Amino acid sequence: MTVRNRRFWFLLHGWLSLPVWGLLLLVCLTGTIATISHEITWLVNPAARALNPDGLEEKSADVWVDIAEQAVPEGEVANVMRLEPYLVAVVTMNRADAAPAMVYINPYTGAVQDISGGQTFIGFMRALHGWLLFPWQAGYSIGYYLVSALSLVMLGSLVTGLIVYKRFWRAFTRPRLRTGQLRIALGDWHRLAGVWSLWFLLILGLTGLWYLVQAALWHQGVEFESDPAPLTWQQVPFSEGMPPQKISLQQAIQKALDETPELKVSWVSPPEYAQDFVTVLGQRERIFYDNYSDGVFINPWDGEIAGRRQPENMGLLERLSHLADPLHYGTIGGLATKLIWFCSGLILTSLLISGFMIWRQRLFGPGKGKPL
């Protein structure tokens, strides 16, 4: 490659990320923190810990619902959520004239450890990282577009960086980090860290690109789920006297667990109108799929299974939508991969900072005009 060509790619490398540098840094930092937000919650909030000193067996999700209904008798279950084996199960209860109450239940002892409302740290970090807290309109958020579009910047920086860096593979065979002079140390670190986190940049860039595609699909109202269509009105009973009886949420969960005993439940929601199902979602030992990739939909009127969600039945787009999160969040291998993702996130942040400092020194270093 000629020198001129290399110079073009070098300029492009800078132009890609510099104009959005502040945004990139925020997204990088918040994403890094978000990878361990569950663990931070565990450390900071004792009420969120699912301690099990007596080695009790985990109670099933229908029991969590019983416990929550006793704890907030005036409420009605909005949903049931389970994020990690070491965190409490959270049952959110709708209330008449108050914000929904989140009941923190130790799934082993059955103890109610907290009843709180409002935003959680986990949810906040996710919203800040994923869509910069921009509001959601019908099916889209400008913030979600902005953040996922950064994947293009990320992939672009990766490609141009490799083009600029002569024989970059030597960073693997002969890593070099000269620490004598700041300018040289920064350059060495930027190249070394960049090449060593190639795999990470690729994973985040590609999953981020998928989020961009997904954002456009949502926005256009394209449906790619294989979930069953709502009941027809013929399937919803009439009644002469009292309203017809629905099965309870507990019965529905039991039905789901009878059908798929190995399902690790991470989400339950009751029907929101007469055609709707009880939704019980979870995960069945498929490490690459997320915690909502498996489950059953139960007809609340006859208590029968109306449909299933299973990776085998999914089309390409739906499959991608369930594969992206574990790769992006680093949850595929549990705590170990989360920590690797967290450290890689820090390295990525250092790439941004060192890149910025190199740019600043080149343009505004000694004798090159006023500093920023």
Place this chain on the structure above:
Amino acid sequence: MKNRQAWLQRQLLRLSVIFLITPVWFLYQSMNPVFPDAWPEQPVGPFTATPTPADDNAPYYYAGKHYKDFSVRLCEGCTAQVRRAFLSIGAEAGIPEGEPTGILHGSRFILHAHAPVPERITQQDRLWLTIEDWQGKQYQQSWELAP
């Protein structure tokens, strides 16, 4: 050339840092939400209903149609007495065949609906609520659209 480029890069960089105020602004907004006023409570057959628009914005466009979001509060204990209910804006009421657009959904405390709206709203258009009870009897009520 190099100076101009450096200048431009610096301005863009500053802009991108200033842009970071937006999440703070949205955080402030979400902590201090402003809800529009409720519309008057009206009887709908044996029930009563109070609709409240979700915001003061014009109807939005989604997947080929226009909608306006409302929450609807029914009389206490009434949600259990309802088989289905629909909200729509137009010249007359009606339960749509096929796709359940405008269906009321939610909890027994409060319901929500994405009410379909015609592309051009005219003087005759009103907000219609249709409720069907478990016997299959239907009741209707309408509200004047806010000026």
